[in-house]
Amino acid sequence: MPAVSDSYDLEYAGWSPRLALTWKPNEAQTVWVALSRSFEPPTHDDLLATSGGTPFSGPGRPAPPMPTSMAAAFSTADLEAQEADTLEIGWRGRAKNGVEWDVTAYHSRVKNEILSLRDETASPRGLVNADRTIHNGLELGVSGYLSDTVSGRLSWNYQDFRFDDDPIRGNNRLGGAPRHVLNASVAWEATDSMTLFGSAKWAPEETPVDNMNTLFANPYFVADLRAEHALNDTAMIQAGITNLFDETYASSTLVVDTAREDQAAFITGEGRAFYIGAAFEF
Numbered sequence: 001m002p003a004v005s006d007s008y009d010l011e012y013a014g015w016s017p018r019l020a021l022t023w024k025p026n027e028a029q030t031v032w033v034a035l036s037r038s039f040e041p042p043t044h045d046d047l048l049a050t051s052g053g054t055p056f057s058g059p060g061r062p063a064p065p066m067p068t069s070m071a072a073a074f075s076t077a078d079l080e081a082q083e084a085d086t087l088e089i090g091w092r093g094r095a096k097n098g099v100e101w102d103v104t105a106y107h108s109r110v111k112n113e114i115l116s117l118r119d120e121t122a123s124p125r126g127l128v129n130a131d132r133t134i135h136n137g138l139e140l141g142v143s144g145y146l147s148d149t150v151s152g153r154l155s156w157n158y159q160d161f162r163f164d165d166d167p168i169r170g171n172n173r174l175g176g177a178p179r180h181v182l183n184a185s186v187a188w189e190a191t192d193s194m195t196l197f198g199s200a201k202w203a204p205e206e207t208p209v210d211n212m213n214t215l216f217a218n219p220y221f222v223a224d225l226r227a228e229h230a231l232n233d234t235a236m237i238q239a240g241i242t243n244l245f246d247e248t249y250a251s252s253t254l255v256v257d258t259a260r261e262d263q264a265a266f267i268t269g270e271g272r273a274f275y276i277g278a279a280f281e282f
Contacts, residue, residue, distance in 0.1 A: 006048060006074045006075075006076055007076075008047055008048070008076045008078075010047065010078070010079075012041035012042075012081045014039035014041075014081055014083065015037065015039065016036070016037055016038055016039045017036065017037055018034060018035070018036035018037075019034065019035050019036070020032060020033070020034035020035075020036075021033050021034075028093050028094045028095070029091070029092070029093030029094075030090075030091070030092050030093065031090070031091050032088075032089070032090050032091075033087075033088065033089050033090075034086075034087075034088045035085075035086070035087050035088075036085075036086050036088075037083065037084070037085050037086075038082075038083065038084045038086065039081055039082075039083055040081060040082040040083070040084075041081040041082075042077075042079040042081065042082075042114055042127075046077065046079060046114055046127050047076060047077055047079060048074060048075075048076055049074065049075055049076075049077065049127050050073060050074060050075075077127045077128065079112075079114060079127065079128070079129055080112040080129045081112065082110065082111070082112050082113050082114050082129070083110070083111045083112060084108045084109065084110040084111070084113075084135075085108070085109050086106055086107070086108040086109075086135075087106065087107050087108075088104060088105070088106045089104070089105050089106075090102075090103060090104040090105075091103045095144075097144070098144050098145050099142065099143070099144035100142070100143050100144060101140075101141065101142045101143075102139075102140075102141045103138075103139070103140050103141075104138070104139045105137070105138045105139075106135070106136070106137050106138075107134075107135075107136050108134070108135040108136075109132070109134055109164075110130075110132070110133045110134070110135060111131075111132060112129035112130070112131075113129065113130045113133045114127060114128075114129060114130075115127070115128065115129075115130045115174070115211065115257075116128075116255070116256060116257055130163065130166070131164070131166060132163070132164040132165070132166075133161065133162065133163055133164055133174065134161070134162050134164050135159070135160075135161045136159070136160045136161075137157070137158060137159040137160070138156070138157075138158040139155075139156075139157055139158075140155065140156045140157075141153065141154070141155040141156075142154050142155075146186075149188060149189040149190070150186065150187070150188050150189075151186070151187050152184070152185065152186040152187070153183075153184070153185050153186075154182070154183070154184050155182070155183045155184075156180070156181075156182050157180070157181045157182075158179065158180055159177055159178070159179060160173070160179055161173060161174040161177045162174065163211070168212075169211055169212060169213075172208075172211060172212065172213045173208050173213060174208075174211060175208045175209055175210045175211045175213075175253075175255045175256065175257075176207070176208070176209070176252075176253060176254075176255035177207070177208075178203050178205070178207040179205050179207070180203065180204050180205055181201070181202075181203055182201070182202045182203075182204070183199070183200070183201050183202075184199065184200050184202075185197065185198065185199040185200075186198050186199075193229055193230040193231075194227065194228070194229050194230075195227070195228045196225075196226075196227050197224075197225070197226040197227070197228070197240075198223070198224070198225055198226075199223070199224045199226075200221065200222065200223045200224070201221070201222050202219075202220075202221045202222075203219050203220055203221075204219050205219055206218060206219060207253070209253045209254065209255070209256065209259050209265050209266075210255075210256045210257055210258050210259040210265075211255075211256075211257045211258070212257060212258045212259075214258065214259055215259035215265065217250045217253050217266060218249065218250070220247055220249035220250075220269070221245075221247065222243050222244075222245075222247050222249065222269065223243075223244040223245060224240065224241065224242045224243070224244060225240055225241045225244055226238065226239070226240035226241075227239050227240065233281075234280055234281055234282065235278065235279075235280055236278065236279045236280075236281075237276070237277070237278050237279075238275075238276065238277050238278065238279060239274075239275070239276045239277075240274070240275055240276075241272065241273070241274055242270065242272070242273045242275070243269070243270060243271055243272045243273065244272065245272075246271055246272040247269070248268075248269075248271070249268075249269045250266040250267060250268060250269060251267055251268070251269035251270070252267045253265050253266050253267060254266075254267070
């Protein structure tokens with residue numbers, strides 16, 4: 001293949017102001033609101049990207065393979081910096097019974113979000129700036145003791161990331177972002193030296209793999225068990241089971257603009273596994 005220049009010379013400058021107000025109604029609670037602008041220039045990985053190739057060959061290989069044809073293995077994108085105006089509201093505190101909570105809600109309007117997209121003719125464009133996207137989210141965490149020996153924690157992450165009237169994708173969800181993720185854990189101090197743990201992760205809805213929302217990862221539920229036994233003040237043995245029900249699921253996916261039928265997009269989560277180990281503190 002003939003050599004093609006992949007040099008670039010780009011400069012970025014911007015402001016990231018932030019205004020925040022905090023109120024403490026009492027010593028155990030804090031309420032806050034913040035308005036900020038973020039400025040995120042592209043990284044070198046964004047600016048110098050591989051191009052070409054197929055699911056079965058490396059960059060620079062045209063499809064179908066034609067050894068005598070010319071194809072660039074890299075592309076340099078003229079990207080704008082990503083900017084966002086974000087409003088956040090939060091509340092954290094601790095009740096008299098020991099229950100603690102932390103809640104944050106946010107609304108973010110993003111300009112020039114750096115994504116892997118296609119143009120209006122559906123031709124690949126590599127990494128480009130989206131016009132406008134909107135990120136809405138809620139993060140909730142609650143923890144505390146259910147009894148003298150049992151404690152628990154529950155967290156819920158809600159994230160609705162969408163295009164904002166894109167000419168091709170409309171108001172589609174952005175690929176790779178699950179809308180709901182719930183995590184729960186419980187710990188039981190069975191004896192002075194033995195503690196049993198249980199945890200679960202639940203993604204109850206399908207997650208789009210591509211920005212065109214044509215391919216989705218299935219919902220899944222994964223549970224883990226763990227036990228710790230303290231031999232003394234220094235040594236501890238641990239044992240556990242991950243993916244207790246041997247769930248077959250995609251722990252994550254590739255994120256593309258339009259998924260292809262011959263594309264390997266799903267990254268498989270680990271099956272049921274057993275482990276045992278030891279920990280020492282000095």
